[in-house]
Amino acid sequence: MALTKEAYRALEDIVGARYLTEEAAVLEGYCFVWGNEMFFGDRFSPRPHAVILPGSTEEVQAIVKLCNRYAIEYKAHASGFCSAALAGPKGFLSIELRRMNRILEIDEKNMFAVIEPCVTAGELLLEAMKKGLRSYSGSSPTSSIVASATSYIGLSSSQISAGYGGRNPLGVEWVLPDGEILRLGSLGTGAGWFTGDGPGPSLRGIMRGHTGPSGGLGVITKAAVKLVPWYGPAKMETKGKPPSYTVDVPENFRVFTLIFPSREKLYEAFGLINEEAIAFACSRRGPFTMVAGMTGSNKEAWEIWKEGYFQKKCANSLALIMDASSRREMDYKEKVLEKILERTEGEMFPENAHGQSARFVHALTGQGGVKGVFRATGSFSTGANADEALVAMLKANEMGYEVKQTFGKRGVVLDDDDPTWLTATEENTSGAHQEFAVRYDPLDPQSIKGAAEIEAILGKLWLEKNIDIASFAGAFGLLAYGGKIHEMAGPKCLDYHIWMRKIKNAFDPNCVSESSYYIKPEEETSPQK
Amino acid sequence: MPLQDFKIYMERCSRCSYCKWVPHMKMTERKFATICPSIAQYEFHGWSAGGRMVAGLSLLRGRIDYSDTLLDMIYQCQMDGGCDVSCKNQTDLEPLETMLELRAKCVRDGHVIRGHMPAIQSLRREDNMMQSPKAERGKWAEGLDVKDITKDRVQVLYHAGCRLSFDKELWNIARGTVSLLRDAGVDIGIMGKEEVCCGGRAYEWGYQEELARYAGRNAKAWEASGVKMVVTSCPHCYQTFNVLYDKIGMRVNVQVLHITQFLDFLIKENKLQLIKEVPMEVTYHDPCHLGRLAEPWIRWNGVEKKVMGQLIVQDPPKEFRRGANGVYDLPRDLLKSIPGLKLVEMPRIREYAWCCGAGGGVKEAYPEFALRTGLERMKEAETTGAEATVSACPWCQRNLLDVVKTMDTRMKVYDIVELVQQAL
Ligand SMILES: Cc1cc2nc3c(=O)[nH]c(=O)nc-3n(C[C@H](O)[C@H](O)[C@H](O)COP(=O)(O)OP(=O)(O)OC[C@H]3O[C@@H](n4cnc5c(N)ncnc54)[C@H](O)[C@@H]3O)c2cc1C
Ligand code: SF4
Numbered sequence: 002m003a004l005t006k007e008a009y010r011a012l013e014d015i016v017g018a019r020y021l022t023e024e025a026a027v028l029e030g031y032c033f034v035w036g037n038e039m040f041f042g043d044r045f046s047p048r049p050h051a052v053i054l055p056g057s058t059e060e061v062q063a064i065v066k067l068c069n070r071y072a073i074e075y076k077a078h079a080s081g082f083c084s085a086a087l088a089g090p091k092g093f094l095s096i097e098l099r100r101m102n103r104i105l106e107i108d109e110k111n112m113f114a115v116i117e118p119c120v121t122a123g124e125l126l127l128e129a130m131k132k133g134l135r136s137y138s139g140s141s142p143t144s145s146i147v148a149s150a151t152s153y154i155g156l157s158s159s160q161i162s163a164g165y166g167g168r169n170p171l172g173v174e175w176v177l178p179d180g181e182i183l184r185l186g187s188l189g190t191g192a193g194w195f196t197g198d199g200p201g202p203s204l205r206g207i208m209r210g211h212t213g214p215s216g217g218l219g220v221i222t223k224a225a226v227k228l229v230p231w232y233g234p235a236k237m238e239t240k241g242k243p244p245s246y247t248v249d250v251p252e253n254f255r256v257f258t259l260i261f262p263s264r265e266k267l268y269e270a271f272g273l274i275n276e277e278a279i280a281f282a283c284s285r286r287g288p289f290t291m292v293a294g295m296t297g298s299n300k301e302a303w304e305i306w307k308e309g310y311f312q313k314k315c316a317n318s319l320a321l322i323m324d325a326s327s328r329r330e331m332d333y334k335e336k337v338l339e340k341i342l343e344r345t346e347g348e349m350f351p352e353n354a355h356g357q358s359a360r361f362v363h364a365l366t367g368q369g370g371v372k373g374v375f376r377a378t379g380s381f382s383t384g385a386n387a388d389e390a391l392v393a394m395l396k397a398n399e400m401g402y403e404v405k406q407t408f409g410k411r412g413v414v415l416d417d418d419d420p421t422w423l424t425a426t427e428e429n430t431s432g433a434h435q436e437f438a439v440r441y442d443p444l445d446p447q448s449i450k451g452a453a454e455i456e457a458i459l460g461k462l463w464l465e466k467n468i469d470i471a472s473f474a475g476a477f478g479l480l481a482y483g484g485k486i487h488e489m490a491g492p493k494c495l496d497y498h499i500w501m502r503k504i505k506n507a508f509d510p511n512c513v514s515e516s517s518y519y520i521k522p523e524e525e526t527s528p529q530k
Numbered sequence: 531m532p533l534q535d536f537k538i539y540m541e542r543c544s545r546c547s548y549c550k551w552v553p554h555m556k557m558t559e560r561k562f563a564t565i566c567p568s569i570a571q572y573e574f575h576g577w578s579a580g581g582r583m584v585a586g587l588s589l590l591r592g593r594i595d596y597s598d599t600l601l602d603m604i605y606q607c608q609m610d611g612g613c614d615v616s617c618k619n620q621t622d623l624e625p626l627e628t629m630l631e632l633r634a635k636c637v638r639d640g641h642v643i644r645g646h647m648p649a650i651q652s653l654r655r656e657d658n659m660m661q662s663p664k665a666e667r668g669k670w671a672e673g674l675d676v677k678d679i680t681k682d683r684v685q686v687l688y689h690a691g692c693r694l695s696f697d698k699e700l701w702n703i704a705r706g707t708v709s710l711l712r713d714a715g716v717d718i719g720i721m722g723k724e725e726v727c728c729g730g731r732a733y734e735w736g737y738q739e740e741l742a743r744y745a746g747r748n749a750k751a752w753e754a755s756g757v758k759m760v761v762t763s764c765p766h767c768y769q770t771f772n773v774l775y776d777k778i779g780m781r782v783n784v785q786v787l788h789i790t791q792f793l794d795f796l797i798k799e800n801k802l803q804l805i806k807e808v809p810m811e812v813t814y815h816d817p818c819h820l821g822r823l824a825e826p827w828i829r830w831n832g833v834e835k836k837v838m839g840q841l842i843v844q845d846p847p848k849e850f851r852r853g854a855n856g857v858y859d860l861p862r863d864l865l866k867s868i869p870g871l872k873l874v875e876m877p878r879i880r881e882y883a884w885c886c887g888a889g890g891g892v893k894e895a896y897p898e899f900a901l902r903t904g905l906e907r908m909k910e911a912e913t914t915g916a917e918a919t920v921s922a923c924p925w926c927q928r929n930l931l932d933v934v935k936t937m938d939t940r941m942k943v944y945d946i947v948e949l950v951q952q953a954l
């Protein structure tokens with residue numbers, strides 16, 4: 002249902018006519034995004050009623066209050082690079098935060114940045130590097146740091162050294178679903194932005210929990226995020242031409258592709274690397290993701306793939322990036338690595354400067370993700386994710402790999418040989434984050450169906466085997482939409498879904514913060530009860 | 531190719547928004563990290579390449595119909611191709627070609643921009659986009675006593691193009707170029723009032739038939755005159771002759787050079803010596819049509835096929851034009867060879883340069899937007915500390931000169947030939 006004239010006029014009064022539209026042609030850009038085809042069978046989801054572009058916290062607050070008054074559902078987004086940002090079962094008011102893009106402060110001494118929601122990961126990195134600092138990379142350089150720190154997933158390839166998810170936000174300014182402003186952490190007592198916990202309300206668990214409310218719990222208007230030391234130059238120099246730009250890996254960094262004789266050995270080495278805290282970033286992406294990242298086109302990737310070299314050599318490989326503040330520290334890290342490789346029969350895979358550059362840039366900025374997942378087939382899904390102990394994930398990988406291979410061999414999804422993506426987490430324990438990337442063609446209904454089936458099968462399997470239900474229940478994947486997953490996973494996990502729903506209802510009494518990727522507001526009893 | 535054939539690209543746009551930004555590995559300053567003037571000005575996603583991919587698809591599917599807003603969305607865009615470079619740094623899509631076809635569909639369906647009509651009517655009646663009588667086309671050369679290729683046989687034709695032919699404030703560039711070339715011993719002539727538009731700008735606005743018409747006329751005239759080479763100061767003409775004519779299968783059998791390429795050749799052949807000091811610090815603005823849009827056309831007639839189950843490849847293999855092979859170094863080399871002149875670079879250069887604002891019919895239909903875009907470029911130029919911005923395109927020159935008039939700045943705007951002349 003379109004907005005009433007009265008509501009439209011009232012919104013216009015808040016932001017001015019220039020920043021509000023309900024023109025069909027413009028709205029089309031706000032209901033089209035990768036992944037929609039999995040939920041809606043099409044890249045288009047239902048059209049929003051209108052799109053509004055506020056420029057300040059005050060404007061956001063006024064919009065949200067008005068939505069409460071007129072019972073208009075709304076959802077905020079930053080770059081809008083996921084279905085959760087733009088889609089819902091029916092129209093709503095889409096709040097695009099792109100005008101709120103200021104870096105308000107970089108506190109060098111206390112190593113944090115205070116930013117508005119549409120500062121991108123790429124932008125913050127540029128500014129932080131000038132001060133010998135860096136932010137965590139988020140999902141891609143065009144994505145919002147605030148979105149991933151406070152509202153959605155929040156993983157990053159460099160998370161082992163720069164933190165992830167709920168560990169990154171400090172002080173937060175939050176326009177609650179009903180329009181009240183809540184300031185979290187030290188900000189709540191006027192003590193500044195430096196911590197997400199006290200003095201002041203420490204509600205990170207409610208604000209984002211493990212994976213974030215995906216727009217279903219109001220709007221974050223400012224946040225402080227952690228910065229960590231950067232041992233590279235203030236500006237990176239890039240050589241080469243598109244699509245093969247290359248950076249020289251700075252002297253305080255090392256980039257390795259490590260190869261192992263078996264999956265078991267790889268997981269062992271991965272655990273040791275985490276425990277020994279030698280990594281700037283450590284991940285497994287699989288041979289096809291490697292090839293896609295280092296090539297400029299599908300044609301080039303296919304030419305390399307046909308040779309079979311990477312599949313053979315890098316079936317069990319890890320990308321490791323190390324940084325150090327001094328020569329001595331690097332010597333130490335290199336010696337530790339040597340020992341780990343000895344113990345796990347690992348070797349260094351000889352990679353050219355371009356390949357090294359691709360790994361390094363991906364770890365630093367998240368760049369390369371688009372190449373890695375969209376160029377090949379046009380879309381991808383990552384379900385069956387887990388933040389778990391390595392030993393559990395090795396098993397999960399074996400189970401999942403088999404399922405994925407079955408579909409890959411049938412040609413329904415990309416037959417890419419990639420095992421799970423594995424990313425080291427900050428805690429330096431023998432745990433990690435794992436995801437299954439399935440590349441499918443969004444123009445081919447059979448391919449979409451295949452990817453969805455893989456997700457469903459793996460989802461069921463994960464539940465049966467009790468593999469990290471908590472994170473599985475998060476924002477990812479097919480089952481996240483409509484909160485279906487919570488009904489399935491909640492009973493196996495302390496009935497968390499009931500608590501989640503209570504939070505939703507308490508914070509959003511008028512049910513206006515569009516919640517289809519978070520949890521349905523209406524009460525439902527757990528199937529177990 | 532009808533828009534329908536671009537559906538595969540539109541449907542595969544992930545909405546990553548990379549097309550709004552300079553390729554990330556090339557970002558050096560946050561202030562100058564964006565690439566798309568359109569989204570910078572109009573804010574809503576539709577005003578970006580990604581947004582237009584969606585709009586095109588939507589139109590094809592009948593989800594939306596033509597409206598003034600849709601037309602503004604499609605045409606408030608310089609067609610400078612910055613988006614294309616950023617997108618294709620990561621993908622195998624064709625956003626710029628898709629946007630071109632979307633415009634062509636608008637025109638074919640009779641939905642045109644009112645602000646473009648004077649120029650289009652002028653083209654149809656007077657063979658130029660400048661709303662001027664064709665009889666006055668050669669006026670810029672009055673008193674130069676240059677050969678007329680419709681009467682005399684010469685080796686090299688100087689094609690002034692519409693902007694230089696009719697923009698009096700810029701006549702000195704065309705006149706200076708001809709004198710300079712003649713002094714260097716080049717056997718040069720012009721076509722005077724017989725010169726016609728290249729057709730490229732109209733093509734960019736969606737008037738595809740005009741391109742074929744002018745390709746035919748130019749080819750006929752050049753061939754009849756027996757010229758061996760065409761030299762032009764206008765990157766739009768350069769790109770049209772070399773790239774667009776080839777694209778529509780009407781490549782002319784005469785070598786076409788931009789003036790910067792020809793000057794480089796003359797210097798290397800010792801026919802031109804830059805000896806006088808020009809003590810000046812300048813920054814160079816890459817014209818889009820000499821840079822990323824000037825990459826040679828790569829002909830491909832094939833189909834998509836799938837390998838590895840779902841990996842999309844082209845059969846026969848397709849080379850994508852990704853902006854790497856424009857004319858970037860020669861103008862810089864030329865400037866660097868001027869004694870005493872120092873070249874300093876802006877944050878956004880070469881394939882990821884910010885547009886001057888004049889292209890795609892924006893100057894004609896949305897002059898304020900053209901000025902705003904140019905203003906951002908001049909502010910970027912100012913950050914280099916240079917005294918002057920140098921370009922090699924009369925359309926950039928026109929817009930940047932207009933911008934400077936609105937600014938409180940000491941910065942000057944030159945065409946590259948003006949500096950070369952000072953060094954002779
Ligand atoms: C190739 C690829 C790789 C990815 N890798 C990662 C990864 O490594 N790590 C990761 O975390 N994610 C990843 N993602 C998922 C996701 O795309 C990003 O997390 C997302 O892009 C975040 O930034 P954004 O600006 O696009 O946010 P949006 O897409 O605009 O928003 C993301 C969600 O957060 C909500 N939201 C955004 N801003 C606010 C706000 N200020 N207040 C309230 N709610 C808000 C939106 O409603 C939406 O539900 C990846 C996606 C792709 C396509
Ligand atoms: S046009 Fe290209 S860069 Fe822009 S959103 Fe679509 S895929 Fe991304």
Ligand code: SF4
Pocket residue numbers: 565566567568569577578579606607608609610611612613614885
């Ligand atoms: S051609 Fe220029 S103005 Fe148009 S979408 Fe691309 S970058 Fe933006």
